[in-house]
Each structure stands twice: as structure tokens, then as C-alpha cells.
Amino acid sequence: MNDSTLYFKEYFDQQQTGTTSVLNDHRQQAFAAFSQLGVPGVKHEEWKYTRINSLFNTQYRLQSADTLQAADINDLRLPAHEAANELVFINGRYVAALSTLRSKNLVLLPLNEAAEGEYAAIVDQHYGHSADYLRDGINALNTALSDGGIYLHIGKNTEIEHPVYIYHIVDARAEAVLAQPRSLVYLGQNAGVTIVETYHTIGNADSFTNQVFEVAVEKDARLEYYKIQNDVASANLVSTSHIRQTGASHVNTVTISLNGGIVRNNLNLVLEAPYCEGHLYGLYFQQGNSHVDNHTIVDNVAPNCLSYELYKGILDEQSTGVFNGKIFVRQPAQKTNAYQTNKNVLLSKTASVNTKPQLEIFADDVKCSHGCTVGQLDEEALFYLRSRGITQQAAQALLLQGFALDVLEKIKLAPIRAYVDSLIAGRLQFTQS
Amino acid sequence: MKTEIEQLPQEVIVDDERAAIEKAVLGDYKYGFVTNIEADEAPPGLNEDTVRFISAKKNEPEWMLEWRLKAYQHWLKMKEPDWANINYPPINYQDIIYYSAPKQKIKPKSLDEIDPELRRTFEKLGISLDEQKRLSGVAVDAVIDSISIGTTFKEQLGELGIIFCSISEAIQEHPELVRKHLSSVVPVTDNFFAALNAAVFSDGSFCYIPKGVRCPMELSTYFRINAENTGQFERTLIVAEEGSYVSYLEGCTAPMRDENQLHAAVVEIVAMENAEVKYSTVQNWYPGDKNGVGGIYNFVTKRGICKGDNSKISWTQVETGSSITWKYPSVILKGDNSVGEFYSVAVTNNYQQADTGTKIMHLGKNTRSRIVSKGISAGFSNNSYRGLVQVNRNAENARNFSQCDSLLLGDKCGAHTFPYIEVKNNTAVVEHEATTSKIGEDQIFYCNQRGIDTETAVALIINGFAKEVMNQLPMEFAVEAQKLLAISLEGSVG
Structure with a gap:
């Protein structure tokens, strides 16, 4: 820890x-890990292309959650919110008063309550698992300082009919704010849910x-998970989603990054049981000076799993895109099929x-491939x-829409x-030719 | 009535295949002998005196000594790189003998005067220094431990103005050329091992192709480590002037020993306008035994620069030896329309570890590059491809295609790919493709069905897998490389 991060100690003690x-x-x-590791610099292999330490030149405040009212956030609501469960986080803390739970069978508890009651064993088993994969100060900082996190429980054989919208809203009207939302979601056997997360900053x-x-x-459960980022240029984000498939289950994720300052998405998919299926799709469409970094890990621990990954990027103006996709195939994970593009x-x-x-493979009976391309729109198609x-x-808008379609159509x-x-159509009208 | 195949239980077919693969990968190292020759050695350890000792031994001019000392001073400040996907116990740089030369009573004036023991060593390795090999049309510079012991076909090459000699000789006889180009591609401060090499390198090859000359024969250097506890540090410099062409080959072997020996070489290539350099390596340093004891630590820096427009540098490598390989032959595409190529087959077996690949830097306009990397892992080995393709802001219309395929033979080995792609120009087209698989049961079955036994089928498939790279090797080498692949992976040959 250096001088610029020393003030976190105060927060921690409080x-x-x-x-x-x-x-x-x-x-x-x-x-302790954060104090030792500090903020990752460019020498950190996982942060080579994303200079996050510049963010820590600003002293951020950890704000309380009572600065916004329902009226302030009405404009930010997603379409069809009338038929959705809406969970609102303000400045990183869950606010029950602004949230609406429409599905009766959805159990929501503050994390610290869940850690003591009947779900204590589940919390103990899964909370903090992402730290095994992300050994850096940023992940540790969340665990060390986050407060007001939630636990979502979807019991055995429960299908949550209404999608769960999670809003992450930061009130930066008065000063620079650090928000550290934390959630743990558990899908019991044969449970199903759709979760959508969005991010908004209010203020300059x-x-x-x-x-x-x-x-x-868990086994036979189904997760649909969409992450949509379309925030202002002064909004920076490190968003870690860590999904463990502990039984033969199906997971579909789509990550859409359309704007922001520095955006880093960590998406980890750990395939822990045989016959798991995981899909990871992403689209980043950047302009201005924005920087988007998608780091994904697919860790094949058990045999006979299947994963598909497709990330597409459109980069305009001075923007920078980073993609790092890791596929690990452990020695017992024979018959793995893993594809990445x-x-x-x-x-x-x-x-x-x-x-x-990046592929790291320790099992021989596998089919793994990755491919990546960097190019421009096809001149012949444009000419046509x-x-x-x-x-x-x-013509350019049409082709770019087509390019993005492969990913967009995965949003069910x-x-x-x-x-x-x-959002994309609106953006394409302003794209320079 | 059941046919024979139906009666055969599934496990037997699998076992048969496994046995064939096992047999295929348990090859023996046939270059592991030691030659008893008296050697002139420096005391082990590295300090400023060692550097001065080597420089004095080689009777080098003052600027060379200064150059070396600068490198040494810088090396002291550097840290051994730890980012590669390899594991080895820390190297004690004070235990290594940095200079070892086979003792020769007189300086040989012609090849006939070379110590017969030395000649026999090279004959045993299949490299005849005698002019009998005239027919094969390969000029050879043979380097044993730290010293070049002879170069063939010097006169014929001299007539064309081509300089092909040991680098020590070049420092004496063509200092202006060496001074101009040495460390112009790999600066002495480039990395830990390059700095170490600059401080203590004792020999290597130098090759200069004058303007407009097409080198009529393959030039070849053969490196051999013989003495115990020595490190080999050689330095190769190839300069191809405007409009010239050369094809250069490099081979290496070492005796079997239980200790690990260090090899840290540097190769620099300069290609001027319209020049073309083709550099082929068959690396077969001693890989250690079946339990991973012994073997060469191969930490090599190879880099070429396409300085002039329309120039081309092509690296081809067949990596079968060394217990550890750390090697990234690179090309800087500075001239407009220049071309860089990298073809590689890396085979690891037993406990070998390879972290190899390439770096291609696109700086000029309309530059093109192509990367084909084939990794074959067997036993308990780990084989990594690590590559960087960089397109700079001003490199208009750059084009790159990379392909990395890995083949896994056995379930205890690993295959890894770490490609880095950095593009800063919107006219660039960059493609990367990688696959990992094992030999398909259907492929084996297809061969079996046609009367090809499993062992031959495995060999056939491996050969086919590597073919795209093998085809890039010059004729003389292709045969040797094919055999080497067979030796590394097939118990039946060698």
C-alpha cells in the first residue's frame, strides 16, 4: 500500500x-492481501494493458446509500421493469426501500444475515471463491471494504418468472465516489433465473x-446473465462475475460494454461438474477515450464439459479495446470441448x-480452439x-449492425x-464515416 | 460369426494405440557421447576479470572490451526473467565455466591440420569438415564449446565477396563491419541473457553478403558443447546487403550429463533493401534423461531486422532438444513492403519444457508476416507457444496470419498458447488461429483399416502434422530434421 491508498485503512477500521x-x-x-499487493500496475500480467493505478490518484469517498430518492432513479429503469424484480444498489450498498421484489419465491437477504442463518453453509462455501482466480489488490479491496452486499437464494426446482434487474447507481454529484457492490447468488438444483445488471453514474x-x-x-439449474454498461465517460468500472457450475447446468452470459471511462470486466466460469455447458458472449463498442478490457477465464475442472465464447469489438475514435480469454483444461477434464473467438x-x-x-491445456483428449482477428469492414461489401x-x-451502420448481431441475438x-x-442503432448514427 | 475386429475388445485397441504412442515417444539421444580433448578453460565464476580474460584470450581491440564490460555492468543490475511458463532451480552463475576451448598446439592453417579427434567428433555427428562434402554444397563453420574450429569453403565464398568466418576472426579482420552491426538488432541491454551473452560470448559465426550477391550454397554453423560445467555463449551476426540472398543453417548437440548446462546465444540478422535471409535451426541439445535429470538450459535471443524496403527474413526452427527452451526468434519489419516469417516445430518429451514463439513488429507500410507454429507434447512435458504481433500506428496495410496447433500425446503433458496481439492501425488485418487436439481414434482407425499398423500410423500423423514447417527447411536439412523428429518420438529409429 502506498500513500495514495493509505486512506483505505481508515475505512477498513471504521x-x-x-x-x-x-x-x-x-x-x-x-x-492483508490488499495491503501487500496494492493496486496492480502495468507489470502485473493481468493488468498489462489496463492502467488502473491512475484511478487511485483520486481520493474516493465511500458514500452512504441515502443520497438518492426514488424520483432520482426513475429515468434509469430498464424497459419492462414493471414486470421485473428490481434490486437497487446506491453507492455500492443495497437499498431495500428503492427495490421491488415481485417474485415471491425469490429469497433476498443482506449478506451478513445470510452468513449466519440457514444459508450459512452455502455462503461459507461460495463467498470469496473469486479470490482464488483473481489474485490482485482490486478484488481484495472489494472483499475488504464492501458493505451492504446481498445474498440471493433460488431454491430447488424454483423458476423465477420475473427477471431480476440489478441497478448499480453511483451518486457522484458532490465528490468522487468509490462504490463496491457485492452479491452472492445461489441457484439450487433445477432452478432457473434471468439476471440483468446495469451501471449508472449521476453527477460529474x-x-x-x-x-x-x-x-x-447447482445441477440442472439454468442461469441467463446479461451485463449492460452504457455509463458516462467519468465512470470507471471493474466488474467481476465469478460463476461456479457445481452440477451439470447451463449458463449463458452476455456482456455489453458501450461506454464509460476505464471498464474492466472479469468473467470467470468454473466448470466443476461433468456435462456442464457454458456460453460467454460479449460486445464492446467504444468511442471517445474509453477503454474496455474483457478478461475471461473458463476453467475446465471436470470432464465432458462444453464452452463457447464469442467476443466482438468495434473501436472508434481514440478508444482502446482489450481482450484476454483464458481456457484452462485440467488433467482430469478429458473430453472437454472449448471454443473461443x-x-x-x-x-x-x-x-x-x-x-x-490463451489456452493452457493439461488433458489430451480435448478439442480446444481459439481464434482472433483484427480488421476493418469488408470493402467489397461496402461497395456492394x-x-x-x-x-x-x-452502409457502414448496416455492416456493423450485422457484425454485432452474432452477440446481440444471444440476449433471450x-x-x-x-x-x-x-442503443446500438442510436450510436451508429453518430459514428463517423 | 464375429469378425476379428469385433472380437477385439475396445480396451485392446486403446492399449495398442497407447503402446504405439509410448514406443513412439521413448526415443534415445544418440549424440550424447563425450570427446576426450584437452581444453583450455577459464576458472569458473563470473566477474569483471572473467570478461577481461575472455577478451584478452581473443586478442580483442579495446572497443570490444569496453562493449563487453558495459554489458556486464548492465547485467549485474538485471533480474533473471520469470514470466515464462518454465520451472527450474535457480542457476548459480558463479559455478559456470565461461570459457573453454579445445587445445590445439598450432593454429590450423587449413582444415587438414585440425586435431583428428575433433574431426572425428564432427564426423560422428554427421558433419564432415572434409571437402568430401563438396557435393552437398554446404559451407560449415564448426563451433565446439566456445571456439570455432574451422570453416569450410572459405575461398570459394571469398571470390564472391562473401565473408563467412568465426566472429572472433571477423573482429580481427573486419572490425568496421562488426562494429557497425554488432548489437544493432539486439542491444546489449536487451534482456538478462542477451546481456550475459554480450559480456562473455567467446565465438560464433559472422556472415556478410555483399550487395547484389546471391549466396550459391547454404551456410551452416554447427554448435557442440563438449566440456563439463561449461556454458556456451555464442553470437551470430548475419548482414545481407542490398539485393542479396542467403540461406543459413544452424545445428546443435551436446553430450549426456547429469548436470544442467547453460546455453545463452544471440543471433542478429540485418537485411537491407531487397535482401532476403532464411535462417533455419535444428536444435537438438541434450534434453535430459527420462526422469528429467540433466539437459541443456537453452536461453536464446534471436532477432532480425528488415531494415530496407522489400526485404525478407524467414525463421524456421525444429526444436527437439534442451531440457528448457526459452526462445523467441523475432522480426522487426521496418522497411516498407518487408516480410517476416516464422515456422516452428517444437517437440517436448519426458520432462522437457519449451516456451517458444516469435515477436513480429510491423513498423513499415504494407508489411506482411506469417506465423506457423506446431507444438507436440509427450510424456510429462510442457510446451508453450508465446507470440507477439504488434502493428504500430504508422504501419499502414499490415497483414498478419498466425496459426498455432498443438498435438498432445499422452495425458500427463501440457500444451499452452499465449498469443499477444496489439494493433494500433485500422488498416491492419491480423488473424490468429489455434487448436489443440490429440491424434484422433478415427485417424488411427482409418490407417489400420488400410493395413498400416498403429505405430506407423502415429508416425505418419505426426509427420503430416509437422509437414507445413518441414517443407520450409532447405533440402539438406529437411532430411536430417525429419530423422530427428523420428528419433525424438520414435523408439524404433536411431
Whole structure:
């Protein structure tokens, strides 16, 4: 820890009281880890292309959650929210008063309560598991300082009919704010749920959201998970989603990053049981000076699992895109099928992309492949459209829409799909030709 | 009535295949002998005096000594790199003998005067220093431990203005050329092992192709470690002037010993306008025994620069030896329309570890590069491809295609790929593809069905897997490399 992060110690000491022993152990360990590791610099292999330490030149406040009212956030609600469970986090803390639970069978508890009651064993088993994969100060900082996190429990054979919308809202009207939301989601056997997360910053000061979202998916359970980022340029985000498939289950994730300052998405999928299936899709469409970094890990621990991964990027103006996809196949994970593709289009002279698909394989009877491309729109396709009287701008928009479609069509929730489509269509009109 | 195949239980077929693979991968190292020759050695350890000792031994001019000392001073400040996917106990740099030269009473004026024991060593390795090999049309520079012992075909090459000699000789006779190009591609401060090499390198090859000359024969260097506890540090410098062409081969072997020996070489290539350099390596240092004891630590820095427009540098490597390989032959594409290529087959068996690949830097306009890497892992080995393709802001219309395929023979080995792709120009087209698989049961079955036994089928498939790279090797080498692949992976041959 250096001078610029020393003030976290104060926050840590203040928060000591009132937490349960399990969470407190994690906090202690995580703070020790943060003190030792500090903020990852460019020498840290996983942060080589994303300079996060510059963010820590600002002194962030950990704000309380009572600065916003329902009226302030009404505009931010997602389409079809009337038929959804809405969970609202303000400045990293869950606010029950602003949230609406429509599904009766959805159990929601504050994390520290869950850690003591009937779900104590589950929390103990899954809380903090992401730290085994992300050994850096950023993950530790969340565990050390987060407060007001939630536990979502979807019991055995429970299908949550209404999707769960999670809003992460930061109030940066007065000062730079650090928000550290934390959630743990448990899907029991044969349970099913759709979760959508979005991120918003209100105000002009910098915001930094450092989120950790951990999920355990039991046998025959189904998880649909969509993450949509379309925040302002002063909003920085490190969003970690760590999904453990502890039984033969199905997971589909789509990560859409459309704007922001520095955005880093960590998505880990741990395939712990045979016959798991996981899908990871992502689209990043950046302009201005924004920087988006998608780090994914697919860890094949058990045999006979299948994973598909497709990330596509469109980079305009001075934006930077980073993709790092790791596939690990452990020695017992025979008969693994793992596929990964990353495709990028650079629209401007000043945009850049750094991509690193990575395979680490210790089992022989596997089929694994990765591919990545960096290029531009096909001139012949453009010419074809132009020769039919379509303007350059419209032709380009059409082709980019087609490029993005592969990812967008993986969003199965119709209102959300329409919402993302409209965001992209709106953006394409302003894209320079 | 059941047919014979139906009666055969499934396990037997699998066992048969496994046995064939096992047999295929348990090859023996046939270059592991030691030659008894008296050697002139420096005391073990590394300090400024060692550097001065080597420089004095080689009768080097003052600027060379200064250059070495600068490298040494810088090396002291550097840390051994630890980012590669390899594990080894810490190397004690004070235990190594940095200079060892076979003793020769007189300086040989012609090849006939070379110590017969030395000649026999090279004949045993299949490299005849005698002019009998004239027919094969390969000029050879033979380097044993730290010293070049002879170069063939010097006169014929001299007539064309080609300089092909040991680098020590070049420092004496062509200091202006050496001074101009030495460390122009790999600076002495480049990395830990390059700095170490600059401080203590004792010999290597130098090759200069003048303007407009197409080198009529393959040039070849053969490196051999013989003495115990020595490290081998050689330095190769190839300069191809405007419009010239050369194809260069490099081979290496070492005796079997239980200790690990260090090899830290540097190769630099400069290609001027319209020049083409093709560099092929068959690396067969002693890989250690079946239990991973002994073997060479091979930490090599190889880099070429396409300085002029329309130039081309092509690296081809067949890596079968060494207990540890750390090697990334790179190309800097500075000239417009220049081309860089990297073809590699890396085979690891038993407890070998390889972390190898390439770096291609696109700086000029319309530059093109192609990477084909084939990794074969067997036993308990780990084989990693690590590559960087970088397209800079001003490199208009750069084009790269990379392909990395890994083949796993056995379930205790690992295959890894770490490709880095950094693109800063929107006219670039960069593609990367990688696959990992094992030999398919259906492929074996297909061969069996046609009367090819499993063992031959495995060999056939491995050969086919590596073919794209093997085809890039010059004729003389392709045969040797094919055999080597067979030796590394097939018990039946050698």
C-alpha cells in the first residue's frame, strides 16, 4: 500500500464492527492481501494493458446509500421493469426501500444475515471463491471494504418468472465516489433465473465501481446473465462475475460494454461438474477515450464439459479495446470441448486493440480452439451496398449492425434485446464515416 | 460369426494405440557421447576479470572490451526473467565455466591440420569438415564449446565477396563491419541473457553478403558443447546487403550429463533493401534423461531486422532438444513492403519444457508476416507457444496470419498458447488461429483399416502434422530434421 491508498485503512477500521465471523475472516484476509499487493500496475500480467493505478490518484469517498430518492432513479429503469424484480444498489450498498421484489419465491437477504442463518453453509462455501482466480489488490479491496452486499437464494426446482434487474447507481454529484457492490447468488438444483445488471453514474465527479458478483449454479439449474454498461465517460468500472457450475447446468452470459471511462470486466466460469455447458458472449463498442478490457477465464475442472465464447469489438475514435480469454483444461477434464473467438473492427486511425487469447491445456483428449482477428469492414461489401444507392454512413451502420448481431441475438429477454439494439442503432448514427 | 475386429475388445485397441504412442515417444539421444580433448578453460565464476580474460584470450581491440564490460555492468543490475511458463532451480552463475576451448598446439592453417579427434567428433555427428562434402554444397563453420574450429569453403565464398568466418576472426579482420552491426538488432541491454551473452560470448559465426550477391550454397554453423560445467555463449551476426540472398543453417548437440548446462546465444540478422535471409535451426541439445535429470538450459535471443524496403527474413526452427527452451526468434519489419516469417516445430518429451514463439513488429507500410507454429507434447512435458504481433500506428496495410496447433500425446503433458496481439492501425488485418487436439481414434482407425499398423500410423500423423514447417527447411536439412523428429518420438529409429 502506498500513500495514495493509505486512506483505505481508515475505512477498513471504521467498518470492523457488526459483521459476522465468516465475512469478517474474509475481510481481514482480504485487507492483508490488499495491503501487500496494492493496486496492480502495468507489470502485473493481468493488468498489462489496463492502467488502473491512475484511478487511485483520486481520493474516493465511500458514500452512504441515502443520497438518492426514488424520483432520482426513475429515468434509469430498464424497459419492462414493471414486470421485473428490481434490486437497487446506491453507492455500492443495497437499498431495500428503492427495490421491488415481485417474485415471491425469490429469497433476498443482506449478506451478513445470510452468513449466519440457514444459508450459512452455502455462503461459507461460495463467498470469496473469486479470490482464488483473481489474485490482485482490486478484488481484495472489494472483499475488504464492501458493505451492504446481498445474498440471493433460488431454491430447488424454483423458476423465477420475473427477471431480476440489478441497478448499480453511483451518486457522484458532490465528490468522487468509490462504490463496491457485492452479491452472492445461489441457484439450487433445477432452478432457473434471468439476471440483468446495469451501471449508472449521476453527477460529474469521477466514479469508480469495483463490483464482485459470485454465483453458484447447482445441477440442472439454468442461469441467463446479461451485463449492460452504457455509463458516462467519468465512470470507471471493474466488474467481476465469478460463476461456479457445481452440477451439470447451463449458463449463458452476455456482456455489453458501450461506454464509460476505464471498464474492466472479469468473467470467470468454473466448470466443476461433468456435462456442464457454458456460453460467454460479449460486445464492446467504444468511442471517445474509453477503454474496455474483457478478461475471461473458463476453467475446465471436470470432464465432458462444453464452452463457447464469442467476443466482438468495434473501436472508434481514440478508444482502446482489450481482450484476454483464458481456457484452462485440467488433467482430469478429458473430453472437454472449448471454443473461443474474438473479432475486432477498428474504425479510426487512433483506435487500438490488444488481444490475447490463451489456452493452457493439461488433458489430451480435448478439442480446444481459439481464434482472433483484427480488421476493418469488408470493402467489397461496402461497395456492394454503395452501388445500390445506400450512403456510406448507412452502409457502414448496416455492416456493423450485422457484425454485432452474432452477440446481440444471444440476449433471450426480448425487452432487453430491443433496448440494446436501440442503443446500438442510436450510436451508429453518430459514428463517423 | 464375429469378425476379428469385433472380437477385439475396445480396451485392446486403446492399449495398442497407447503402446504405439509410448514406443513412439521413448526415443534415445544418440549424440550424447563425450570427446576426450584437452581444453583450455577459464576458472569458473563470473566477474569483471572473467570478461577481461575472455577478451584478452581473443586478442580483442579495446572497443570490444569496453562493449563487453558495459554489458556486464548492465547485467549485474538485471533480474533473471520469470514470466515464462518454465520451472527450474535457480542457476548459480558463479559455478559456470565461461570459457573453454579445445587445445590445439598450432593454429590450423587449413582444415587438414585440425586435431583428428575433433574431426572425428564432427564426423560422428554427421558433419564432415572434409571437402568430401563438396557435393552437398554446404559451407560449415564448426563451433565446439566456445571456439570455432574451422570453416569450410572459405575461398570459394571469398571470390564472391562473401565473408563467412568465426566472429572472433571477423573482429580481427573486419572490425568496421562488426562494429557497425554488432548489437544493432539486439542491444546489449536487451534482456538478462542477451546481456550475459554480450559480456562473455567467446565465438560464433559472422556472415556478410555483399550487395547484389546471391549466396550459391547454404551456410551452416554447427554448435557442440563438449566440456563439463561449461556454458556456451555464442553470437551470430548475419548482414545481407542490398539485393542479396542467403540461406543459413544452424545445428546443435551436446553430450549426456547429469548436470544442467547453460546455453545463452544471440543471433542478429540485418537485411537491407531487397535482401532476403532464411535462417533455419535444428536444435537438438541434450534434453535430459527420462526422469528429467540433466539437459541443456537453452536461453536464446534471436532477432532480425528488415531494415530496407522489400526485404525478407524467414525463421524456421525444429526444436527437439534442451531440457528448457526459452526462445523467441523475432522480426522487426521496418522497411516498407518487408516480410517476416516464422515456422516452428517444437517437440517436448519426458520432462522437457519449451516456451517458444516469435515477436513480429510491423513498423513499415504494407508489411506482411506469417506465423506457423506446431507444438507436440509427450510424456510429462510442457510446451508453450508465446507470440507477439504488434502493428504500430504508422504501419499502414499490415497483414498478419498466425496459426498455432498443438498435438498432445499422452495425458500427463501440457500444451499452452499465449498469443499477444496489439494493433494500433485500422488498416491492419491480423488473424490468429489455434487448436489443440490429440491424434484422433478415427485417424488411427482409418490407417489400420488400410493395413498400416498403429505405430506407423502415429508416425505418419505426426509427420503430416509437422509437414507445413518441414517443407520450409532447405533440402539438406529437411532430411536430417525429419530423422530427428523420428528419433525424438520414435523408439524404433536411431
